[in-house]
Amino acid sequence: MNIAVELTTAPKAKPDQENLGFGNYFTDHMFIMDYTEGKGWHDPRIVPYQPLVLDPATMVFHYGQEMFEGLKAYKTADGNVQMFRPEKNIQRTNVTNERICIPSVDEADALQAIVKLIQVDKDWVPDAPGTSLYVRPFIIATDPFLGVRPSFTYKFIVILSPVGAYYKEGLNPTKIYVETEFVRAVPGGIGYAKTGANYVASLKSQMKAKEKGYSQVLWLDGLERKYVEEVGTSNVFFKIKGEVVTPSLQGSILPGVTRDSVIQLLQSWGIPVMERRITIDEVFEAAQNGDLEEAFATGTAAVISPIGEFNWEERIASINGGKIGELSRKVYDTISGIQRGTIEDAFGWTVKVE
Amino acid sequence: MNIAVELTTAPKAKPDQENLGFGNYFTDHMFIMDYTEGKGWHDPRIVPYQPLVLDPATMVFHYGQEMFEGLKAYKTADGNVQMFRPEKNIQRTNVTNERICIPSVDEADALQAIVKLIQVDKDWVPDAPGTSLYVRPFIIATDPFLGVRPSFTYKFIVILSPVGAYYKEGLNPTKIYVETEFVRAVPGGIGYAKTGANYVASLKSQMKAKEKGYSQVLWLDGLERKYVEEVGTSNVFFKIKGEVVTPSLQGSILPGVTRDSVIQLLQSWGIPVMERRITIDEVFEAAQNGDLEEAFATGTAAVISPIGEFNWEERIASINGGKIGELSRKVYDTISGIQRGTIEDAFGWTVKVE
Ligand SMILES: Cc1ncc(COP(=O)(O)O)c(C=O)c1O
Numbered sequence A, B: 001m002n003i004a005v006e007l008t009t010a011p012k013a014k015p016d017q018e019n020l021g022f023g024n025y026f027t028d029h030m031f032i033m034d035y036t037e038g039k040g041w042h043d044p045r046i047v048p049y050q051p052l053v054l055d056p057a058t059m060v061f062h063y064g065q066e067m068f069e070g071l072k073a074y075k076t077a078d079g080n081v082q083m084f085r086p087e088k089n090i091q092r093t094n095v096t097n098e099r100i101c102i103p104s105v106d107e108a109d110a111l112q113a114i115v116k117l118i119q120v121d122k123d124w125v126p127d128a129p130g131t132s133l134y135v136r137p138f139i140i141a142t143d144p145f146l147g148v149r150p151s152f153t154y155k156f157i158v159i160l161s162p163v164g165a166y167y168k169e170g171l172n173p174t175k176i177y178v179e180t181e182f183v184r185a186v187p188g189g190i191g192y193a194k195t196g197a198n199y200v201a202s203l204k205s206q207m208k209a210k211e212k213g214y215s216q217v218l219w220l221d222g223l224e225r226k227y228v229e230e231v232g233t234s235n236v237f238f239k240i241k242g243e244v245v246t247p248s249l250q251g252s253i254l255p256g257v258t259r260d261s262v263i264q265l266l267q268s269w270g271i272p273v274m275e276r277r278i279t280i281d282e283v284f285e286a287a288q289n290g291d292l293e294e295a296f297a298t299g300t301a302a303v304i305s306p307i308g309e310f311n312w313e314e315r316i317a318s319i320n321g322g323k324i325g326e327l328s329r330k331v332y333d334t335i336s337g338i339q340r341g342t343i344e345d346a347f348g349w350t351v352k353v354e
C-alpha cells in the first residue's frame, strides 16, 4: 500500500508528560483511508490532525455503524518504539466489522498504516515512567442517507494519543459493583464486537456504580444474570485455591488481547488456567471460604487492575484484605516489562516500529 | 426560546417529487443547539444546511452516544402544513436520553425548534400524492475525548428531508423472516431507546433476510426466542379471530407513535385490542387453523405495512392469501387521512405549522 504523506506546517506543543491523563491529547498527524462500494479501500494518506467534515445526515450519527480498536506503543530504554501485539487488534477489527456489516480491511495494510503513522509522529511517544502512546484505529459509516442499511462508504482513521501512567501511586485494588439491573450483551447480540453500541449501553450502569462509590461494574450474563462476564471495559480473572479461572468466550464478552496474553503467560509458568463459565455465587462462596485468593481485571489501558472488593446486592466480598495479590503483581510486572522492553519477549509479542 | 435565524444565500434546486425516495434529499436549513455541562442547552439557531466539523476524537464516533427521532409533516389540501403527534416524539427523546445519559431537552423548546425550521423551509414540503416532509431530530455526544463516560457536551440538530410516497403501487403485503439466530434487545438493555446501537445490531440480520428474499425481519425476545417483539423498524399487530393483539411493551421494543395511534383508533371503533405477550408458536398455530386473519407492521415511514407471509425456520405462515386485509386497509386509510387532513382529526393528533 502506498501511503501519501502530507506533513503539518504547524506542529503543536507537546503536553506535559506528568499530566497526560488518558485520551486528552492528540499528535500532529492522522491516517485516513476511504471505502467506496465497488472500489474497495482507497486513498490511504497521512495528513495533519484535523477535524472531519461530515454531512449531518451521515449514517454514523444516526445508526451507530462504527467500530474502534485500542492498543499501545511504548518507548524502550534504547530509544526505540514498540507495539504490543497489534496483529491481534487488527484481527479483532475484522471480527467486529463482520458482525456489523463493515467491509473488512487488509490486515497488512492496517498494520502498515499504524506503523507509518507512529513513525511520522515518533517524537510524540512519551518516555516518562508508565507513559505510552495510545493508538486508536476506528471506522465510521459515511453515507449521507437516512434509511437503515449498511453504508456504502466508510472512513478508516487512526489517531494517536500520548497517555499518562495508569498507576501513579502504585497498583491500588479497586471496588467493583455487580450489576444486576442493566444488561450489556447476550448471546446472538454484539457483545464480542468492539463497536460503540456496547459502550453506550454501559454508561448508565457505570454512572450508578460511580455514585455508589464503586470504580467499575461487573457485568453478569443477560439471560440468567448469574454468570460473570466482564468488568467495565476489561476481562476478569479469579485465583481460587491456586487455580486461575476466567469466563469463557461465549459471544457476549470482548476477547481481550490482554486476557489472551495473561492466559499464555500463566500457562508458561505452569499455573492452571480454566476458561469456563463461573457464577457470581461461586465467586462469593469462594470469598466467604477464604478460597478466593486474588481477582483482577485485564485490559490495554491498565494491563492489570487488581480487585479488592465486590458488592453484589449489598453483599460484600473482600479479596486479599483489599491488598494486591502476589500473582496479580507478577503478571502486571511481566507484561508491562515485555511491553516496555525491560523483560525479554519470549512470546514474540512486541513489534518494533522501524 | 429565542432562535437566531441565518438564511441561506444559495438555495438548492428542489428535487423531483416523483423520485424522492427516503432520506436522500435535505432542505436548505437545519436547526442546531449546543449543550455544555453547567450551562445547559444554549445557542439555538437555524443556519444554512451545512456539514458538521468535528474532531476525530469526538465521542460519538467511538462510543455510540447518539439518539434520533423521526416524524413527518404533511401538506394539506388547503396549502397548510401539519405534523403528526410531534409531542410523542419529543417525550420519547427524553426517554431515550435518560437511558443513555444524554441531558434532557425542554419539550416546548424542541417543539418550537421543529416548527420554526419547517416554517423556514416550508417550500420544501412536497405535495404530490403520498409525499411528506420527514423530520429528523438527533443528538450527538461531542467531547473530543477517548475515555468511556457520558460526554459533557452535545449537539441537538434537526434536519428535514422531503420523502416520496411509500406505496406507489398500492399497499402490497410483505414477506417477513423470523430471526432465530441474532438478538436485537433484552430486558435490562436499551431496546426501548431510539439510539444507533439498536440499529447497528440489526444490520446483519436484515442483510440475511434480504438475501433470502424477505423484506424484513421479525425479532423474537432475546431470552427465550419465543415471544414476538417487532418487525424491522416497526411494531407489529395480529388480527386473530376478530381480536387484535400486539406485543406489550416490556422494555425491549420501541414504543411506536403509530402503534399507540393504531391502538387508540381500534378502540374507538369498538375492536378489542390486547397488549400482551404473544409467542411465534401462537402466531403459526393461528395461521394453520385459519384464525390469523391479518397481520401488519406500524411505523412513521409507511404507517401500515401489511404482512403476507412469515418464514420461521423454513415453516411458512401465509396470511389472508397474501392479500391486504380489510382492517389493515381501513387503519391505513384513516391514519393517513388524518395526517393529510382529508379525515377529521377527532383525536387531536395533528399540530398545525403556523
Ligand atoms: C468491553 C471490553 N472488554 C475487555 C477489554 C479488554 O481488551 P484488551 O485487553 O484487548 O484491551 C476492553 C478494552 O479493550 C473492552 O472494551
Ligand SMILES: Cc1ncc(COP(=O)(O)O)c(C=O)c1O
Residues within 6 Å of the ligand: B070, B230, B232, B233, B234, B235, B253, B254, B255, B256, B257, B258, B259, B298, B299, B300, B301
Ligand atoms: C425499532 C423501531 N420500532 C418501531 C418503530 C415505529 O415507531 P413509530 O411508529 O414511532 O415510527 C420504529 C420507527 O420509528 C423503530 O425504529
